[in-house]
Amino acid sequence: MQDYRIYPLGDFPLLSGEVLKDAKLAYQTYGTLSPRRDNVIVLPTFYTGTNSRNEGYFGPGRAIDPDRHFIVSPNLFGNGRSSSPSNTPPPQDGPRFPLVQMWDNIAAQHRLIHDHLGIRRIALVAGWSMAGCQSYQWAAQYPDMVQAILPFCASARTSPHNFVFLEGVKAALCADRNWNGGNYASPPVAGLKAFGRVYAGWAFSQAFFREGLYRQLRFETVEELLLDWEQDHVHGWDANNLLAKLATWQAGDISAGPLYNGDFRAALAAIKARAILMPCTHDLYFPPEDNEAEARQMPSAAFRPFDSPWGHCAANPGNDSGFADQLDASIRELLGD
Known part of the structure; x- marks a missing residue:
């Protein structure tokens, strides 16, 4: 049984000036909308995530609880559920899929939440990494x-160092002899394996490997972990989908678009929402320094780093219970619970 719904967007104009033909936004909802429509939580998806993977961030007794909240989880363009290179017909299939920016994803989500679901206020938007x-x-x-x-x-703008990290995993994928500019007849397995193997070195911190924390994930050796990351990308992801979302990530900048015209400080200053920015101290590509600088420019932001050797993957459900505890406490604070 399919565990998501599809909201048809029709021909959807993009920030680049292109139009995504017959666009579709995949999403799922959990819980019940209150009579006052004031219990809405939005959980977008992360880079290799879907609405199903987001289910690890909420549940009975958690800070986000379907018994009390109406949770909307929209899927990123490019993740295989929403419009993506793998499910879009010619002439926008595969490597011809247009650049979709963060602006476009949120404009589509706004149409779903505001226009389709009739919601005027969102109590909280939260998420890991690209979410x-x-x-x-x-x-x-x-x-x-x-x-x-x-x-x-996460961050409000993709830093140059983050951009370069992504160039590295992209180069590993595209070096596959079967890549063929994205017009592959069969999946570029060697490239997908290389992508996963390189990515694993960034997702966890140096301390994670030094302290042998991979054993907590039931891997006896580093090589076993790397093989698992290889297989996850070979069997879980289409190569063009990975690169479409990577392009969205690399272009990430909340000031892009007609509201702020590239003025990043103005975009941060315009945020009225109460915010808690929660980086991991050992994250190798979303370092806490970026969030600390952002918090100084935002009117109502608190900077709350979490110290964990798990690095970026401290936030993956089940990895670090302390992270989950701080996340829930912060959510409760923002929601006034």
Whole structure:
């Protein structure tokens, strides 16, 4: 049984000036909308995530609880559920899929939430990694609609170093002899394996490997972990989908678009939402220094780093119970619980 719904967007204009033909936004909802429509939580998806993966961030007795909240989880363009290179017909299939920016993702989500679901206020937008980047985008793009945000292991603008990290994993994928500019007849397995293997070195911190924390994930050796990351990308992801979302990530900047015209300080200053920015101290590509600088420019932001050797993957459900505890406490604070 399909665990998501499809909202048809029709021909959807993009920030680049292109039009995504017959666009579709995949989403799922959990819980019940209150009579006052004031219990809405939005959980966008992260880079290799879907609405199903977001289910690890809420549940009975958690800070986000379907018994009390109406949770909307929209899927990123490019993740295989929403419009993506793998499911879009010619002439926008595969490597011809247009650049979709954060602005476009949030404009589509706004149409779903505001126009289709009839919601005027969002109590909280939260998320990990690219989902957290979308929470910043929501607050800057629709400042009067979003009451609070909690981005964790994320940033409001993709830093140059983050951009270069992504160039590295992209180069590993595209070096596959079967890549053929994205016009592959069969999946570029070697490239997908290389992508996963390189990515694993960034997702966890140096301390994670030094302290052998991979054993807590039931891997006896580093090589076993790397093989698992290889297989996850070979069997879980289409190569063009990975690169479409990577392009969205690399272009991430809440000031891009007609509201702020590239003025990043103005975009941060325009965020009215209460915010808690929660980086991991050992994150190798969303370092806490970026969030600390952002918090100084935002009117109502608190900077709350979490110290964990798990690095970026401290936020992956089940990895670090302390992270989950701080996340829930921060959510409760923002929601006034």
